[in-house]
Amino acid sequence: MQREGDDEAWRSIVENFGERAELDDEPDSSSTASPEPPTGQDPYGWAVAPEPDEPAELAEPTPAYVEDEDTYVPPEPPPLPVPEPDRGIAWAGVVGAPLLLLVSLLFSIGLPSWVGYLMVAWFVGGFCYLVARMPKEPRDPWDDGSRV
Template identity: 50%
Template sequence: MQPERPDQPDRPEGDDEDQAWRAIVENYGERAELDEPPAPEPPRQPDAPFGGRFGDLRSFGHEDEDEPFIAEEEGFEPPEPPPVPRTTPDRLAAWIGVFGSPAVLLTSLIFSISLPTYVGYLLIAGFVGGFLYLVFQMPRGPRDPWDDGAQV
């Protein structure tokens, strides 16, 4: 009689299914003989900064004497930038109201400067009035019906 094992149910000794599975597992294909893999070589630590992950940064910005920068040969000069756009005085006053009023109120709050009541109301009115003026001056429709906003 077979000794009882808790992991297997009671089966007779000559169980054909059990023997078939053992035979399949034991004879499953030929076992491959693997050679010992070569020991991996330690990675070479380059002398470049950051381990060379970003190339050799020491030569960044240096030009070879034999190969000067192409733009110097051609004499390229970028065009003059366009002048800074000037705004009208009414819009300038609105922008000052939108950004200047909160700045004055915040500064007086931080430094504990007591403002007269009417000055506080004027600063708040300047902020609200400037904001409303800028909103109402915005264009009502698109510049071009086919314009998607991208400009080259």
């Protein structure tokens, strides 16, 4: 059970909590029209853009893109390197043979068994050839692969 002095203290704290707003004049309740905001502001206090002097149809349109004379034009890229013919055939076997077998399987294209064996041999032979042509010595340990 709280004491009477505690209740009175809490009541005074609640009544005097925070600063009270100072109101200039109370608006008449008979007036139903809301006051007009000052020019250049909306009712919420945000600034409003001024009305244009010219009508929209007379104003000159601004171009969406203005081309600079000093634009950067990158140099032509070098042509794509063409692999050596033997490596190209090996890569075609590693990538192309499984794709051809997958397409023939998806579209239910019947292949003779010797064509299937030839594609499997092309894949295995191309993979073994590419592994055999890999460099034998390790890369430079200080080379992080970036080029300038």
